[in-house]
Amino acid sequence: MDSVPIDAPDAELARAQAGDDQAFRELTRPYLGELQLHCYRILGSLADAEDVMQETLLAAWRGLPQYQGRASLRAWLYRIATNRCLNALRASSRRPRQDPGPPPFTPPEPTRRGEPMWLEPYPDALLDELPDVTPGPDARYEAKETVALAFVAAIQHLPPRQRAVLLLRDVLGFRSAEVAGILAASEASVNSALQRARVTMAAELPGPRREDAPRPHSARERDLAARFAAAFTNGDIDGVVALLTDDAWYTMPPVTLEYQGRAAIAGFLTDSRRWRGYQGYRLIPTRANGQPAYGCYVRDEHAPICHAHGLIVLTLEGDQISAITRFVDNSILARFGLPRTLPFPAPAGR
Numbered sequence: 001m002d003s004v005p006i007d008a009p010d011a012e013l014a015r016a017q018a019g020d021d022q023a024f025r026e027l028t029r030p031y032l033g034e035l036q037l038h039c040y041r042i043l044g045s046l047a048d049a050e051d052v053m054q055e056t057l058l059a060a061w062r063g064l065p066q067y068q069g070r071a072s073l074r075a076w077l078y079r080i081a082t083n084r085c086l087n088a089l090r091a092s093s094r095r096p097r098q099d100p101g102p103p104p105f106t107p108p109e110p111t112r113r114g115e116p117m118w119l120e121p122y123p124d125a126l127l128d129e130l131p132d133v134t135p136g137p138d139a140r141y142e143a144k145e146t147v148a149l150a151f152v153a154a155i156q157h158l159p160p161r162q163r164a165v166l167l168l169r170d171v172l173g174f175r176s177a178e179v180a181g182i183l184a185a186s187e188a189s190v191n192s193a194l195q196r197a198r199v200t201m202a203a204e205l206p207g208p209r210r211e212d213a214p215r216p217h218s219a220r221e222r223d224l225a226a227r228f229a230a231a232f233t234n235g236d237i238d239g240v241v242a243l244l245t246d247d248a249w250y251t252m253p254p255v256t257l258e259y260q261g262r263a264a265i266a267g268f269l270t271d272s273r274r275w276r277g278y279q280g281y282r283l284i285p286t287r288a289n290g291q292p293a294y295g296c297y298v299r300d301e302h303a304p305i306c307h308a309h310g311l312i313v314l315t316l317e318g319d320q321i322s323a324i325t326r327f328v329d330n331s332i333l334a335r336f337g338l339p340r341t342l343p344f345p346a347p348a349g350r
Contacts, residue, residue, distance in 0.1 A: 004324020013073075017065050024334045025059055031074055037122070038247060041146070041171070042085040042163050044119045044156045046335060047165075048088045052088055056081040058184040075174070079182040082164050089160040090204045108267040109255040119253040121278040121313055121327060122147065123336050125285035144216075146171045149289045149313055149325055153253075154204035162197035164276055169194050217292055224316055225292035229283045232294075235273060245320045262274045265324070280344060282306050286336045288313045295338040296326075308333055 015023035026156050035056065041048035059080050061181070067076060127147060135143070136344055145151055168179045169190075176194075180187045214220035224243065231239030241262045250259040250268060259268045280299035293313040297306035308330040316321035330340065 010069055033075050041167055047118050052084045055084045059338050086160050094117035111260040111264050112254045112258050114258050116254040140170040141172035150206055154201055157195050157204050160268050162193045165190055165193040166197040213316045231283045237269045243321050245322045249323045297342050299344045304344055308340045320322045
């Protein structure tokens, strides 16, 4: 790869290469947010992405004295981060996670049984901190689309190297030669992997109607999300179902049961409520992956409090909901600034 101008002040780079850790932090800080998001897209997990970022920074610190500027600093950091992600995926494939099993009640027959998907939501608060980075000329997706839950979920269906190639080319807009350098591969193999990845993504992603989603933070979005929250907290299953598209999905990653359509989703929600009994819910609004979301809390039978019961993320399409994704892992709530318990009923004025 031909030498290109270094995208960092020469004096700061020289200090960092000489062992100045403060200069190193200043040198890498502009790229940390986008690198973490890149790792999240590959791995599907914010926790795993944070771990890989620590490895990336350590490797960059150790390797910086050998950095000669043949690629931009940004591309060099993406090379380290991408390959650390691929190493993490190889390691996890050798140590498969435990199947979470079905819900704690007898659910209705699902529409389909997928593979366990170890997917986590990404807090919008972290997205808001990202600098406005313009993708390269080869990018094929809009930035908003590439952080959506559906996109990240679709990426997880690709083999690891295809994930990396598609993200580097079609999301970040690196040229084929740059991607080949990042992955230590030939341009021919990069282009071949890219074509296969595009075919899979076209099959996995929702149709073009996803473009009909209300604008983030718009009145349309707030109204639809509020109507869902009101119906859900009141135990109004018919009200929830009335907000859904005909082909809406209800999923609970990594649980493999998936329900599509109003009747199937109504059946699951009915059985769930029958098992639990209607004790009362509270939903606390937040945002994940650029989408409206709610921290879910279930009322305690014996005390005036609610206990955390995961996170609900809504995918909107026009004036309806096309997907409800229910994450039941309470450990993710802290990343959204949400507590483990809340008072019930809610304090006056809330």
